[in-house]
Amino acid sequence: MPVIQFREALRQAMIEEMERDETVFLMGEEVGEYNGAYKVSEGMLARFGPRRVIDTPISEAAFAGLGIGAAMCGLRPIIEFMSWSFSLVCFDQLVNNAANIRYMSGGQFKLPVVFRGGNGLAHQLGATHSHRVDALYSRVPGLVVVAPSTPYDAKGLLKTAIRCDDPVIFLESEVMLSDRGEVPEGEYTLPIGVADIKRPGRDVTLICWSKMVKLCLKAAGELETMGISAEVVDVRTLRPLDLDTLTGSVRRTHRCVVVDEDWPYCGMGAGIIERLYHAVFDDLDAPIGRVCCEDVPVPYNHHLEQAMQPSVEKVVAAVRQVCYV
Amino acid sequence: MSAVDDAVETPREATEASEELRRLRMMMLIRRFEERTYQEYTRPGQRIGGFCHLYSGQEAIAVGVAAVFQKGRDRLINGYRDHGHALALGMDPKAAMAELFGRAAGCSRGKGGSMHFFDAANGNMGGHGIVGGQIPLGIGIAFALKYLNTGGVCFTLFGDGAVNQGTHNESLNLASLLKLPCVFIVENNGVAMGTQVGRHSAARDLVHRGCGYEMPARGFDGNDLDVVIAEVRQAADRARAGEGPSYLVANTYRFRGHSMSDPLKYRTREEAERARQRDPILLYQRRLWAKGTLNAEVLEQIEKEVAELVNAAVQFADQAPHPDLSELYTDVLAERYPLVKPASPADAAGRAAGAGGA
Numbered sequence: 001m002p003v004i005q006f007r008e009a010l011r012q013a014m015i016e017e018m019e020r021d022e023t024v025f026l027m028g029e030e031v032g033e034y035n036g037a038y039k040v041s042e043g044m045l046a047r048f049g050p051r052r053v054i055d056t057p058i059s060e061a062a063f064a065g066l067g068i069g070a071a072m073c074g075l076r077p078i079i080e081f082m083s084w085s086f087s088l089v090c091f092d093q094l095v096n097n098a099a100n101i102r103y104m105s106g107g108q109f110k111l112p113v114v115f116r117g118g119n120g121l122a123h124q125l126g127a128t129h130s131h132r133v134d135a136l137y138s139r140v141p142g143l144v145v146v147a148p149s150t151p152y153d154a155k156g157l158l159k160t161a162i163r164c165d166d167p168v169i170f171l172e173s174e175v176m177l178s179d180r181g182e183v184p185e186g187e188y189t190l191p192i193g194v195a196d197i198k199r200p201g202r203d204v205t206l207i208c209w210s211k212m213v214k215l216c217l218k219a220a221g222e223l224e225t226m227g228i229s230a231e232v233v234d235v236r237t238l239r240p241l242d243l244d245t246l247t248g249s250v251r252r253t254h255r256c257v258v259v260d261e262d263w264p265y266c267g268m269g270a271g272i273i274e275r276l277y278h279a280v281f282d283d284l285d286a287p288i289g290r291v292c293c294e295d296v297p298v299p300y301n302h303h304l305e306q307a308m309q310p311s312v313e314k315v316v317a318a319v320r321q322v323c324y325v
Numbered sequence: 326m327s328a329v330d331d332a333v334e335t336p337r338e339a340t341e342a343s344e345e346l347r348r349l350r351m352m353m354l355i356r357r358f359e360e361r362t363y364q365e366y367t368r369p370g371q372r373i374g375g376f377c378h379l380y381s382g383q384e385a386i387a388v389g390v391a392a393v394f395q396k397g398r399d400r401l402i403n404g405y406r407d408h409g410h411a412l413a414l415g416m417d418p419k420a421a422m423a424e425l426f427g428r429a430a431g432c433s434r435g436k437g438g439s440m441h442f443f444d445a446a447n448g449n450m451g452g453h454g455i456v457g458g459q460i461p462l463g464i465g466i467a468f469a470l471k472y473l474n475t476g477g478v479c480f481t482l483f484g485d486g487a488v489n490q491g492t493h494n495e496s497l498n499l500a501s502l503l504k505l506p507c508v509f510i511v512e513n514n515g516v517a518m519g520t521q522v523g524r525h526s527a528a529r530d531l532v533h534r535g536c537g538y539e540m541p542a543r544g545f546d547g548n549d550l551d552v553v554i555a556e557v558r559q560a561a562d563r564a565r566a567g568e569g570p571s572y573l574v575a576n577t578y579r580f581r582g583h584s585m586s587d588p589l590k591y592r593t594r595e596e597a598e599r600a601r602q603r604d605p606i607l608l609y610q611r612r613l614w615a616k617g618t619l620n621a622e623v624l625e626q627i628e629k630e631v632a633e634l635v636n637a638a639v640q641f642a643d644q645a646p647h648p649d650l651s652e653l654y655t656d657v658l659a660e661r662y663p664l665v666k667p668a669s670p671a672d673a674a675g676r677a678a679g680a681g682g683a
Binding site: 025054056059061062063064065067069070071072073074075077089090092093096097101102103104105106107108110111112141142144159160163164165166187188189191192193194237240242 | 400402431432433434435436437438441443444445450451453454455458459460461462463464465466467468469470472473479491492495496498499502503655656657658659660662663664665666667668
């Protein structure tokens, strides 16, 4: 099976969907002539031309809103944010327009639009460019939020997202784009709203998504050497949440740590833990553990930035705590 | 047969005269609808809730746009002062009033309210509640009309308050860069809620706010229906010819407050009195009268008709059922989850063929 980069998997998904469906187009900053700020859309302008691969000014509210308006008319826009941090300047478009129009029109419109780009901390980008928007969008009814962790998942989920008739917030990560993984040749899609057990285990469930999955798999490897068998559950879709797969795992292991990159207070992990507690309280042998970012803006300094975010050590420590070892 | 169809003689003049009377009738219907809405809102045992912004005084703009609007081809999107545009594009007053009453038979099934009238079947892409939030949607709709090669135009309307939002600058720029078939129309009623143009825009002449984008920017009397039609038609023709967007400032005056709770303390009685002399309906009635299209009998007949329509709308809304509580969770998402979209190359052709959209 071919081994390709995460960015190539994203590109393959977009190219295949644009080839099968004339209504799909890609729009964003530097997606065309520059070949993508992170080279995700490399070669796509040459392949599809400027009608379907469209460079925009630095003007998020205009092109995010353009995508929503175009979707109201039956097109299937893929809107790339260079960084999800920049979506904060067009929050209104996503939260008030993309999420609400179907509901407040009494179901008269479908909004088949995908917003995608890098989310979360990368390498020393500082506080303004390191936002984690997971919880910001996952709390909004009317939106679908997908956060893949592997090239295989990224391609299959992005293809489904493009075909989806609802607005999809698709969270990638700059630091994952060069990750490599097996991706089969030819068509496949993956379901939205289904979590995936990335590593089976018996003693504790690690719940994570996006780049925290790799971190948790590393932690699970270390835990194995300590005699602790950790199950790694990749949430994959943050909204709607596949609670059944999560609770199914916790009911088997009786212990759980949620690992995410968000801030602690009202963060994504907090929301998932609240739902878990109601479902599995009687099955738990320990309170649910949590590893997340520190409650500060993201610092520039490398050491401070490292200290700010989850690490393998923090995950191992949290697991030992819930296992009482 | 209505008064509008009766007052005709020779075929050609007949068509023109009946068009004119139809437009007058629509302006009068909107006025009657809005004034009745005011009464219903303020009546004890209030059946209309929330924020409610009335269009009285600005009717010539919505009716002027509707006169140019090509049904089935064009689209319109606007802000929250949206009742008039909805009626002008053909919404049944019953569906409009039922929406204000929050009923399931409302144009947005009771889930939108006054600020969120939607009517996809008539090309109305909605009233939108956040000032300026609809302008990027308008250029997106125009983008789709161009992408799908429909020859359609998106009329994107907003009030003078919206020109100070960032979305205004961003959308004008992108629309012009992409040469989108979008007609931006500022309904300049002189005041953004309670802040007059002179206090909210550094440039008092709002036409200046549409300059710098390499598109025509023009201001005109938004109370003169014939002027509105001529200006909007020119901009729409330009858009249809692939020459890109235009920026129109229609100067008008709203007779009522910003919303129902507005005591109008920022206005003098003299100013309001002067504005009443320039009531767009009065101006148009005088013109048609002078042309011989309108007489006392026809006017009385139209008044009677619109009164009956509005009465029937209120009666309908009052008796229409509230949405069932099960409606709370409908229309949130279009798909069912978990969502599986199997890979089947065969459905590609079907999807492309069915891509006309709402």
